[in-house]
Amino acid sequence: MNNKLLSFLEEIKAQGNMSKAAQALFVTQPYISRVIKNAEDNFGVKLINRSSHPLQLTYAGERLLDFLQEESQLQANLDREMTHLSQFKYGHLTIASNEAVSNDVYEPVLLKFYEKYPEVHAQIISISSSEAEQRLTAGSLDFFLGDPIRNHKVQYVPVTHIPLALIIPSSSVLYQPDQTFVDFSKLDLSKLVDESFISIPRNNAYHRLVASFLHNQGASVEYSIEVPDISLVASLALNNLGVAVIPESYISKKNPYELKSLNIARIPVNMLTAEFGISYIKSKLTAEPVDDLVNIISDIFKEANPS
Structure with a gap:
């Protein structure tokens, strides 16, 4: 019954x-x-204020929801660690990343990690930062690479900042013919009015970062195309479907002939970058492997980008 009550209160x-x-x-x-x-x-208390529109939980309802969520997390942690103890010396690690992390990042990380921890069973998945926060606090995820997660239950270590670029299609008022790379400082983003913008879901930290930047630059775009992940945003934008802000790494993967009929403006790093880091839950069982995984990832990114 507690699980049902928890899900009902959360959804209400x-x-x-x-x-x-x-x-x-x-x-x-x-x-x-x-x-x-x-x-x-x-x-013996009211859990919902039925006179409010929309419905709201009462103070008692909020407190009960907090207790039920903590109980659910404790149960998930218990179940997971018992499974670890029965199967592996160091247990099982579920490692997730958002779409900005390409598969080639995992290769050197896992090679170094498994040199020391061949006993660990690891599962690699790709999820959004909002889903990662939910799963970390619920105990079903150990480790996340991607946008910062600010939650008192989660440990966060910043790793690097990802440079970003503005993609301008040929249909845009800002488009400059016969050029691929253009100077961002010479662009007047306030001219972007109701232009089609390609975005990931609005509840994502990356979307909020980009939306705030565009607003501060005086742009007023129409978020007309919403897709699940950044890689699809990049693919559509580089195929001239709309304006977008994407990590520069997606541009470097393209051949020059694939970048025709659009402009690319690298955004100065002092104006906008996407912070990238490690968020994790450390239990007594997985403390040593997780600490080493944090260090391995940090070292690899420093080697790849010393600045």
Whole structure:
């Protein structure tokens, strides 16, 4: 019942509406109401302020949600560590990255890591930073490479800053014919008004970073194309589909003939970069391997980019 109550309270808080919460969880609205009412009778407090629109949790509801989330995390940690103890000397590590991390980053990291820890079972996945934060705090993820995660339950180590570039299609008012690379300092971004902009989801830290930068530059773009990851943003932008801000690494992978009919403006690093780092949860079981993994990744990035 606690798991159901937890998911119901989380969804009601997120949706602000009982019916929408029920739809999101694929249950009926009367069922959610009954579970919430039983819990209120059991604890003798109101968990939801039903007079507010949208619905809000009461203080008691917020406190109960906090306790249930902590209980869920403790249970997940227990289950995971028992599995570790039964199968591996150092256990299992789930390592995730966002889309800015290419596969060639993992090769030197894993080669060095497995020289010392051949007993570790590792799973490598690709997820967004928002999903990574949820999974880290829930105990189903050990390690994340990507955007900074600011959460008191998560340890974060900055590694580097990723240079970014503005991609300008031939349809843009800023487009300069017969040029590929243009000087960013000579561009007037305030001329970007209602132009089609390619973006990742708005709840992503990278999207918020870029949106804030464009706003400060006086640009008013239309976020008309939203895709799941940065690699797809880069692919579409480099195929002249719309304006976008992408990591420079995606440009270097292209042949020059593939960059025709668009402009690329490298954004000065003192104006905008994407911070890149390591976020992780360290348990007693995996403390030593995780510490070494942090050091290996930091060293490899310093070797690749001493500045």
